[in-house]
Amino acid sequence: MLEFFFIFLGSVVIGILGSLLGTGGGIFMVPFLTLVFGIPMHQAIATSLVSIIATSNTSASLYVLKKLADIRLGITLELATVLGAISGGFIAVKVPADILAILFAIVLLYTASSMLKGQNGDQDSLSSYKPQKYPLGFLISYIAGGLSGLLGIGGGVIKVAAMYLIMQIPLKIAVATSNFMIGVTASAGCFLYYFRGEVNLPRTGMAVTGVFLGATVGSYLMFRVKSEFLRKLFVLLLIFLALNMFFKGIHFKLF
Amino acid sequence: MPKEIAYKIVGSVLKWGSWISVIVLILGILLFLINPKTDQFGSIPLEKEFWKNLVHFESLALTNLGILLMMLVPFFRVVAIGVSFALEKDKKYCWISLGVLLFLILGIFLAISQV
Numbered sequence: 304m305l306e307f308f309f310i311f312l313g314s315v316v317i318g319i320l321g322s323l324l325g326t327g328g329g330i331f332m333v334p335f336l337t338l339v340f341g342i343p344m345h346q347a348i349a350t351s352l353v354s355i356i357a358t359s360n361t362s363a364s365l366y367v368l369k370k371l372a373d374i375r376l377g378i379t380l381e382l383a384t385v386l387g388a389i390s391g392g393f394i395a396v397k398v399p400a401d402i403l404a405i406l407f408a409i410v411l412l413y414t415a416s417s418m419l420k421g422q423n424g425d426q427d428s429l430s431s432y433k434p435q436k437y438p439l440g441f442l443i444s445y446i447a448g449g450l451s452g453l454l455g456i457g458g459g460v461i462k463v464a465a466m467y468l469i470m471q472i473p474l475k476i477a478v479a480t481s482n483f484m485i486g487v488t489a490s491a492g493c494f495l496y497y498f499r500g501e502v503n504l505p506r507t508g509m510a511v512t513g514v515f516l517g518a519t520v521g522s523y524l525m526f527r528v529k530s531e532f533l534r535k536l537f538v539l540l541l542i543f544l545a546l547n548m549f550f551k552g553i554h555f556k557l558f
Numbered sequence: 559m560p561k562e563i564a565y566k567i568v569g570s571v572l573k574w575g576s577w578i579s580v581i582v583l584i585l586g587i588l589l590f591l592i593n594p595k596t597d598q599f600g601s602i603p604l605e606k607e608f609w610k611n612l613v614h615f616e617s618l619a620l621t622n623l624g625i626l627l628m629m630l631v632p633f634f635r636v637v638a639i640g641v642s643f644a645l646e647k648d649k650k651y652c653w654i655s656l657g658v659l660l661f662l663i664l665g666i667f668l669a670i671s672q673v
């Protein structure tokens with residue numbers, strides 16, 4: 304009983320973070336479930352995928368209604384991600400996953416340092432922006448889709464960084480647009496787990512209720528916090544993920 | 559059609575979709591907490607037992623339905639995006655949405671076929 308209560312509490316926090324960072328919170332949910340509660344990996348991923356969808360549905364509803372998420376940009380990059388996820392499975396990858404993880408960790412650290420410097424101009428003016436370098440953004444989203452299958456990370460982090468650093472999209476728009484997309488990406492993989500019967504119903508129910516509450520709070524906070532704060536929070540996330548990938552690459556287990 | 563109607567349609571689908579799923583889900587979870595079970599997986603909608611349990615307001619069947627509804631919202635979201643771009647007569651984005659939708663349907667189809 305107590306376990307359900309703590310899953311709920313943790314999910315509220317993950318929902319807030321997910322809606323503010325545009326990543327859905329899968330990076331936190333899987334370690335939370337496996338390390339804290341000892342839930343088997345497959346079940347944890349299944350629960351995590353459903354909660355990503357819930358975070359996306361909940362926060363994106365407000366972001367779309369308030370026109371913070373860019374639907375056209377989102378659906379275009381989503382097409383690239385889906386294509387990447389599918390072809391990633393077919394193209395035989397010559398680079399072993401652990402080397403890929405270490406390379407990715409380096410890219411993430413570089414991204415973190417670019418994010419730290421920030422982007423030109425006032426980040427809180429959301430009225431006028433025009434996506435730059437569309438083809439490059441499309442290509443990165445495609446790679447993000449492929450990587451997510453290989454490294455088990457959602458493409459959200461990569462897409463937010465690409466939209467912000469390369470396509471010159473204001474951070475809040477990038478986060479909202481990513482939140483809008485990740486639910487669609489996660490749902491493509493989620494049904495596989497669902498029909499295999501790997502969704503633990505009460506635990507997932509608790510997690511979904513938690514992230515629903517968290518994402519509702521988070522998406523209201525989104526309109527109150529400064530982009531400056533979000534940017535720093537995102538840098539922390541990138542460092543966390545880089546370390547995570549690095550340890551994965553050298554097969555170092557903390558627990 | 560006025561421009562930007564897409565935001566209203568898609569936003570409403572997301573809002574109502576998540577609220578309806580969560581309400582069904584919470585109902586199931588509350589019933590489960592009142593009367594906990596050792597089986598935590600229940601049956602999926604492809605099995606007859608699921609529908610029988612659902613009619614009897616069984617806790618896990620309700621939780622399952624809530625989760626399934628939540629999982630279907632992204633699907634309806636893409637449908638809503640396609641429809642609203644069609645209403646806005648924006649051909650290019652209508653095709654893009656259709657592409658994403660096809661891949662989603664393919665994903666669901668593959669998942670069911672391996673059961």
